[in-house]
Structures are given as structure tokens and as C-alpha cells.
Amino acid sequence: MFGLPADGLLDVPERYFTLENYDGGVARWCPSCGDFAVLTAVQRICRDEQVPPEKLAMVSGIGCSSRFPHYMHAYGFHGLHGRALPVACGIKARRPDLKVWVATGDGDCCSIGAGHWLHAARYNMDLTVMIFDNSVYGLTKKQTSPTTPRGTATNTHPDGAFLPPLDVAGTTLGFPNVSFVARTVDWNPAHLSATLATASRHTGTSFVHILQRCPTYTPDLFEPLRRDPDRILLLTHADGVPVDPAVERMYRHRQEHDPRDLAAARALATEGERLAIGLLYRNPDAPRYDQYTVRGLGMSREQKVAAIERELDRFAI
């Protein structure tokens, strides 16, 4: 009763973590950058999950959003452009005890690192991957990214991007063995937090496509969506992102969507006049590569030495 164990004794945690325990110092993004909201949401989730900071590995590539690990108090890996996902997979390979988050952007993940994006989905190791999509290269000052809308003027396409953009969530849903795809927006903190928390709880690689405002280079890009909630379709389901009633009231257009329905998820992500947000797809039964990478983790030194001796014997006379 009341969650008390049968013997009536409460486990009092030795350590209790507050938001401060995850604070890595002053974040240096542009004022009103959407990344701040994501940072706050992740710190809250860590607090809610009571993950010890030393068990957190924050991995990123290169780009504005990839500064993320510097602003968390945790173990961080600020890596190479496009290469966050292989590093995150390597960290997880023999350290199932670590909680691994990945911060990557539309250029980092969907352009220079696109090959790893597909394969990370296939591996389906237990990672939470946030794809910050501001539809532009920010750190290098306004070049076209794979998600820049056609016709948007940038420094590399001054007359407007030539080609239609790729959709991050929709593309991810096309990858083999993908197990979790959600979409959210930085300007709705409640939905953002709820979506990331749902992703964090998923065992497997959870991709969260975050539409993220860049106040410096694409300040107007998401304004129509932000100002007019009627352009957004809120996905609801008992197995989906739990929606706060206030959020639910904000969006007149809502759709009950079963996150196990892949075909419907693909249609919702890429078709229709409204931007679908919420949990698009989740398959808790997809095979996970980390079930294989941990083999033999519990072996003692004596067991290993004996096994190596047997291997040497295979080449002996």
C-alpha cells in the first residue's frame, strides 16, 4: 500500500539530484536560440530520472547544437562533424550502465553524417538521439542544409535553395529496424519535455526530430507554425507522448495515432497539410545490437586468461 515495500522499510537514496547537479555553466548560444529550451528539458528529465551525473554520457558532433555537452554537468564527448553516432554506439558497446544522449543537427546528422544516421537506426542500441533541425548551418553562418526549404535564400544559394528538403522524421521512418521516431517543437516546452522523456524511457535508439528556431539566420522560418497552432496536428495515443491538458487545448487539430502503425506514421510524417508532432512510431521489439556487444562482460580475469590459453592451444602443435 502507498508503494511501501512489504517490510515497511523505505530505501532512502544516498544522493538526491537537483537541477543544479546537471548544470554545466552558462550556455553560449545566441539569445532566444531554441537550444536553450532543449537543454532545460534534458536537465529536468535527468533530475526526474535521478541519473547520477557520472553515469551520463552526452555525445555530440559539430555545430551550434553540438555545443550541448559543454553545458551539462556530465561526462561529455564533443566530437567530429557528423560522427556523434558511431562514438555513442562505441560508448554503449561495453558500458550498458551509462545513459547515453546524443545531440546532433540537421547538417551534422542528415548531411555529413548521414551514413551513420541510417546505421545507428539499424543497430538500435539504447541511445536517445536529439536531432536539432533549424534548417540551416548556423555555426558556419547560413549555408543551405538538407532540410532548408526550397527557395530559401542562403549564402551558398543566394537565389534560394534549388532542391526540396528532406524531412528528418519521415526519412528516419524509412530506415530498417528503426524503433522510435518522434517529433516536437522547441517553442512548446511542455510537449518538448514530454516527448524527450518518452524517448529517454524507450529501450533502443530513439530519434527525436526537434524543430528548432535559429533567431540569427532563419528567424522567420518557423514563425507561421509557432503563431498558428492550427498548422500543427497533435498526435495522441495511450502509448504515445503523454499530453498535458494545456497542450491539448492549444491544438485544435488532434489525431489518435497508434505508434505501432509504421505505414500511418510515414504518411503522417511526410504528407498532409499540417505538421504532425508527437510519437510517430515505436517498436519495443526491434532487435538491439547492444544485446550482442556486451557478450562476456561479466567474465573474471581468471576466466579470460583460461579462455585465451585455450585460443593459443588452437595454434599449438
Added chain:
Amino acid sequence: MPKTRQTDLAAMTAPAGPPRTVVQERIVEIVSDSGEGAQKAGQTFGTVCAKLGNGAWTVEIIPAEIKPPARSRAGASGIRVRFGSHEITNCGEHADLVVAFNEQVLYGRIENAAFRPGTIVLLESKWAEDSQEEIRRQYREAVVEFRAQGLKVIELGMESACLEVIPDARVGKNMFVVGMLCEIFGTDMVKAREEIQAVLGRKGPDVVRLNHELLRRGWAFAAEHVPVAWEVPPRPTQEPVLVLNGNQALGLGILAAGMEVVAMYPITPATSVSHYLARAFPVVGGFMHQAEDEIAAIGFAIGASYAGKTACTITSGPGLALKTEFLGYAVMAEIPLVLIDVQRGGPSTGLPTKGEQGDLLAALYGQPGDTPKVVLAPATIEECFHFVILARKLAEEFRTPVLVLTDSNLATGVTSMPRPKVDPDWLAGPLDQSPWPEGLAPFDWDAETGLSARPIPGQRGGEYVVTGLAHTRQGKVAYDPVSNQEGCDMRSRKLAALARTLKPPLPHGADEGELLVVGWGSTLGAIEEAVDQLRADGCSVAALHLRFLSPLEPGLAEIFRRFRRVMTVEINYSDDPEAPGAGPERRRAQLAQILRERTLVDVDCWSSVSGQPYSPGDIAAAVRRRLPSGARGMTKGAA
């Protein structure tokens, strides 16, 4: 001409009979079209010889294509087995005995100077009866031509003898050939049968039984048809040995180093390490990750290393190029990593199956900016094993990537090495998860050595961010004028600290003299054998072999000064001094460039990129040409 030796087929023991000609060593080649099992036959025979106590070295003869057209001159596929009553460290000179399944593949070997007058060629004779007139003519002409060159051709119907037991001779004659060789050399047939069981056991008892029968028939066939009887006695001392190739030695070294993660992408000639580890890791505890590409492979390994399990990635030249950016990152972020480069011919895709030592400069200097790191080069298959263990320790101790450069000559060569006893201290220690000392910076560089302790994720209080950006001791990104200079100083200082722990290398042959030959990597055995030959001829030469290429072993300038001339012998490109336009600024081989820069000694070099392993004779001839005319010894051809 039937022999008079007795053959006890039922007992499968070495035949008793008139004494065999006892020889100190023999070189045997088996050549055929690709896919006829010549390599399997040679590996099996070489392994049996090594297991019986001979020194042995096998070299694969590999065509450029996976399936070259049948009976093509360039399509020679096969193997050379050199074995003797002493340690064998290289491929040697000319074959004494050749088993050939068609005459065309012999042309390619003759072009490579693999034979000498008197080499015995056991040649498949079925082509003389071929239905095509063209093939019959080629065969007849070739036999006449080979005999005119002095080869002792013995025409044999080997295939038809195999067809008595199997429907397709292409797949069965390898063990028939092993049987022939066992008869010719009086090799213990019990060992041969055991080896067949070991190699083919997985295919089931029927396959083993059939191959035992082929072995027996090959033996009987040679007893009847091959008038050659040699004996190569085993080495006198018999310590326990392993028989393996260089890639297998690397794989065992990875296990014995306690590394649990290897990430790699298939690339010739490195791939077979992954084949071995994929089978071994499940029983030893670890994981072989076949990554989606070369970049992901090193990224995965760096991730595992960052998380506390020092990992290994294995590649060859083109893959090393792709790993460049991450390699620089591991230097900058001070993440331990073992990167093994099984070098092949370059540039670009180059010669995938042939050996070269062309990646030395790329390994040392291939990354933008200053990227000091440790570079090791094992010289033998035994060192392939031990250097991986050393590499893991150095990587952790010095918080740096360690590159291990081998090449395809080591990778595919098979020899024996003393069986090591696993020392538990070789294995990586358990993951340190104790609380991180309060106030200790993540890059608390020691001013003398540049060394610092590294926080491992999970260590409470050690939380920090690694970055490829310039950073302070606290790991904080810093673009100020001081921090990057300090970081570069400290990373360079680590190499100086390691160099101080090394001893000067010892020359082979003599401590002083006319000429010193400096080498590195797989050429050790051939260089020392060449120097021994030259010294026996009265030449004042010595050899020096380097294992540490970064940092360099100390005392080199002092050693060099004791010789009038110093030259390197390496398998990478250099301008021939006689080539048009080659002046004093000619482009020199890679180690020679480094030695000149570091010692200010006028180091000469000889190298070639033919894709063939150097024989001691190749090296001796090249060294002789660099000696003054009065110091070239007495052997013919010295002028």
C-alpha cells in the same frame, strides 16, 4: 621410374628404405589457377612441417583478380613454403620443387625469377591430351621451353589419379598434393592426417575420410612416380610452438592484451583478423564490430576507449586515409586507442594483396596540425602478438593513440613462434570506477612528461567534456594565445618522455664498419640473412632494425657515425639514383627521409614497389651496389 622405397600404407608411417638426401632447407611452390586449392595445400603442408619442428615460412602467391581466367600467365595462384632445420624468417630465393597444375601459370613465376636451373617441376600432364589442339600445342611448347631453361620437368597425371576417388579433381587435389609432398620429404603421415582433421573437421567425417584417402593416394602416387627423396631434419631444440600467420598473431595479441572491442571495416589484407576475432571473442569475452565504414569503425573504437575499454581498430592504407580526422581527434583529446595498419601497396587502391611499407609517413604526419603519437612496427609474426599487448599499455599509460604498422607479408606469412604463457598483467585492468580525486583537472599535465590521469565515465566527480577544440587543463574550450601552445607542448612532451625510456637498438653483424643497412617491419629476416651472406663474402656490413618509429629509438646518430655509409632498405617508393633527373635531392624512401631529418646523416636508401617480398639475394645485390668497388666481396656478379 618406380622407386624402390618401401611404403607402408596401412600403418601410415614414414617409409623405410634407402637413405634420403638430407638437406638443411627446401623451398616448395604449389601453383595453379585460382580456386584449385593450392594455397590450402601449401598451408597444410607448411603447418605440418612447422609442427614437426622445422623452421617454416609460407608466402601466398596471389593473382590480382578474384577469378582470373583459367590457364592465364598472370593468374598464377599458389603458395611458397620454405622450411628448414633452422629458423626461417623470409621467402628465400629460388624454389627447389614446384607442383604445377598447368604450364601457363609457370610463366608468371619464371618472370618473377622464382626458379633456377635444376628446379624440379612436377607438371600436370593432362593438357597433352586436351581436346583443343591449341592447348595441346601450348603445353608441348612450354615443356620444351622449360627444359631448355634448365627446369627438370616431370610430367604427371595427377588429376586422373585423383579422379579415381572424386568426381571433380579441382576440389580434391590439394590434399593429394600434400600426400605427394609428405612422401617426397618423408613427412610423418600421422601429423598430416591430424592436420586434415583439424582443417576439415568442421565439414564432417565424410569429408575428412575422403581427404585422408586423397592424402594416402598422393603419397602412393609420389612413391611410384616421383624419383625425389629428401629429408629436412627438424630443428634441434624443441620448445612448445604456435604455428600461425601475422594476422592471427595480431588477433591473439588483441585477446591477450585484454582488449574487448575491435571495430573494423572489411579491407584487404587486414580483414582476416576480423574473421578470427568474430569467432574468438564470444568465448574470450569481447565484441568484433563490423562498422558501416572506416570512419565509423574508428569512431566506435574511440567511443569504447573513452568509456574506459581501450579498443582497437584495424585497417589498411585506404582505410587509414579515411580515419585521419578521428586519429587527429584521439591525439588532441588524449584518448587511448590501438590502430593497426596492415599495409598494402599504394598509392590509392594500389595493390590490395601485395605488401608495402608505404604508410609510414601517413601514419606519422598524415593528420593536419601537430599530432604526436606512438608508432610501432613489429618485425616478425611473434612480434605482431607481443606488440599489440605493448600498444595497449602504451596507449593507456601515455593517453594516446598507438599505431601498429604491419604489412601483408607478415599478415599472410605462416611461421612458428614460441608458445607464450599468458601473463595476467597483459590484460587490461578492471574499469576504475572509484571517485575522482577532488580538484584534480581532467588534463592535469605534468610539466616534465606531459602525462595526466584520465577520468573514466562512471567516476563520480570526474565529469568533463572531451573536445577536439583547443582546451585548457580543465578541458574547457579555449582560443586564448596560451592554451593551444601549452596543449601542443604537453602532447609532444609525452613522446619525449617515452623516448627516454627506450634503449638504443643493437646492430646485427658488427658495431662498426663500411655500411649499415637500416630496416623496419617485415624485412628483418631477409635483411639479416642478406647481411650474413655479405659478411660471409667478406663485406663489412651490418644491419639495424627499428621497432619504434615514433618516438624513434635513441642513439641513432651515434650508431650511424660508426659506419662510413648508412642506407635503408624499405618496401616503399624512392627515386633510383640512376633515374633521369635524379640528383642529390632525389626523393628517398620514407624511413630514410625521417632518419636524415632527425640525425643529419646522409642516409641513402634502396627500395622497390614491385609488390614482391624481398629475398635476401635482392637485398644483398642492392647493398653490394652501394659499396665502394673494392669492398664488394668475392661472389660472382658483384661487379
